[in-house]
Amino acid sequence: xxxxxxKGEKTRxxxxxxxxxxxxxxxxxxxxxxxxxEETGLEKGGIYRHFESKEELAVAAFDxxxxxxxxxxxxxxDEIPTPLGKLxxxxxxxxxxxxxxxxxxxxxxxxxxxxxxxxxxxAHAREALREWLDYLEALVRQGIRxxxxxxxxxxxxxxxxxxxxxxxxxxxxxxxxxxSALDNARKxxxxxxxxxxxxxx
Amino acid sequence: xxxxxxKGEKTRxxxxxxxxxxxxxxxxxxxxxxxxxEETGLEKGGIYRHFESKEELAVAAFDxxxxxxxxxxxxxxDEIPTPLGKLxxxxxxxxxxxxxxxxxxxxxxxxxxxxxxxxxxxAHAREALREWLDYLEALVRQGIRxxxxxxxxxxxxxxxxxxxxxxxxxxxxxxxxxxSALDNARKxxxxxxxxxxxxxx
Numbered sequence: 001x002x003x004x005x006x007k008g009e010k011t012r013x014x015x016x017x018x019x020x021x022x023x024x025x026x027x028x029x030x031x032x033x034x035x036x037x038e039e040t041g042l043e044k045g046g047i048y049r050h051f052e053s054k055e056e057l058a059v060a061a062f063d064x065x066x067x068x069x070x071x072x073x074x075x076x077x078d079e080i081p082t083p084l085g086k087l088x089x090x091x092x093x094x095x096x097x098x099x100x101x102x103x104x105x106x107x108x109x110x111x112x113x114x115x116x117x118x119x120x121x122x123a124h125a126r127e128a129l130r131e132w133l134d135y136l137e138a139l140v141r142q143g144i145r146x147x148x149x150x151x152x153x154x155x156x157x158x159x160x161x162x163x164x165x166x167x168x169x170x171x172x173x174x175x176x177x178x179x180s181a182l183d184n185a186r187k188x189x190x191x192x193x194x195x196x197x198x199x200x201x
Numbered sequence: 202x203x204x205x206x207x208k209g210e211k212t213r214x215x216x217x218x219x220x221x222x223x224x225x226x227x228x229x230x231x232x233x234x235x236x237x238x239e240e241t242g243l244e245k246g247g248i249y250r251h252f253e254s255k256e257e258l259a260v261a262a263f264d265x266x267x268x269x270x271x272x273x274x275x276x277x278x279d280e281i282p283t284p285l286g287k288l289x290x291x292x293x294x295x296x297x298x299x300x301x302x303x304x305x306x307x308x309x310x311x312x313x314x315x316x317x318x319x320x321x322x323x324a325h326a327r328e329a330l331r332e333w334l335d336y337l338e339a340l341v342r343q344g345i346r347x348x349x350x351x352x353x354x355x356x357x358x359x360x361x362x363x364x365x366x367x368x369x370x371x372x373x374x375x376x377x378x379x380x381s382a383l384d385n386a387r388k389x390x391x392x393x394x395x396x397x398x399x400x401x402x
Contacts, residue, residue, distance in 0.1 A: 026230065026318070027231065027313075027314060029230060029231030030228065030229075030318065112305075112372065117231065125376060126377060154385075156381070157385040157389070160381065161385055161389045163373060164365075164368075164382055164386050165362065167368075167372055168367065169361065171312050171369070172330065172364060172365055175327055175330055176330060180357070181365055184365075185362065
């Protein structure tokens with residue numbers, strides 16, 4: 001695929017990749033056009049040839065960051081055979097690996113930063129969250145069907161508790177410059193999953 | 202006390218209160234001087250007579266927002282007699298009541314927004330987080346001493362898990378415009394506290 005990219009498409013991709021890091025570090029409203037020009041090495045006209053507005057570029061940059069996060073997650077979890085194993089693996093991956101785009105979790109940053117000013121960006125962040133929740137809920141449901149997870153467990157509650165605990169712990173770890181909140185979250189969520197695992201026998 | 206405020210002090214207080222809402226809604230880097238002028242009804246000179254820079258005003262606004270949060274927490278928890286009861290009460294209060302300053306949790310907003318650009322603001326947010334962690338850790342330790350909470354529990358792990366889960370759930374609830382993540386977090390944390398309670402007998 002990539003060999004067939006035109007020069008214009010390559011430039012567009014480069015703008016998105018560079019912009020994703022800038023937006024994720026400085027926020028949507030904290031990112032100026034001059035920073036985007038500096039990072040991409042392009043003039044204003046070179047950027048706006050590809051994107052109608054800063055808002056449109058921010059949406060493309062978020063979608064790129066999220067696709068990188070999703071790709072990394074898929075690579076890590078595809079080789080784990082069971083749904084409960086995948087849930088444990090997702091927690092370990094989140095707690096252990098820094099974000100593929102610098103500046104922390106693109107979802108949390110965008111959720112906090114875009115709660116005013118860029119409704120399109122907010123809609124994409126909301127869609128990404130929904131997709132992540134759906135993925136975890138499906139794993140819990142699959143685990144229940146395969147008798148790996150106890151019946152009566154709420155897939156929606158488990159999914160939202162995992163994401164909440166990990167995202168909140170990442171915020172604490174980044175603010176305090178100390179990984180222990182992420183370590184605590186990891187251990188706590190593994191214990192929670194052990195508690196909903198169907199006991200053998 | 203308040204009767205002895207000079208006109209200048211009253212103006213300074215008003216600027217801080219108005220600015221706290223603007224910064225919490227739009228972020229440090231997303232807040233412009235013209236917005237601050239509009240909200241306070243003051244000219245640039247009227248604001249800068251009281252604060253040397255936007256950075257200094259943002260720090261004062263964060264400290265004000267945090268003191269409001271702390272005051273509300275103290276009022277709600279002072280009447281609960283036991284440490285474990287206070288932990289349950291803190292969780293209920295967080296999940297039930299909107300932030301006293303519009304725009305969600307000032308701590309999370311500031312942690313995400315000030316990870317670049319305003320090191321003084323970041324230091325104040327880190328200090329606020331440390332204080333909140335210390336408060337919860339002290340309650341867990343007190344609960345252990347009073348035989349309300351099982352020995353062997355890590356006060357630091359419990360404190361960081363509570364804050365992480367609540368803050369992450371607030372992020373999800375705000376992004377998805379749906380309180381269920383906060384409800385799930387509340388129930389999950391009550392169950393966690395029930396699990397560390399010292400069993401009678």
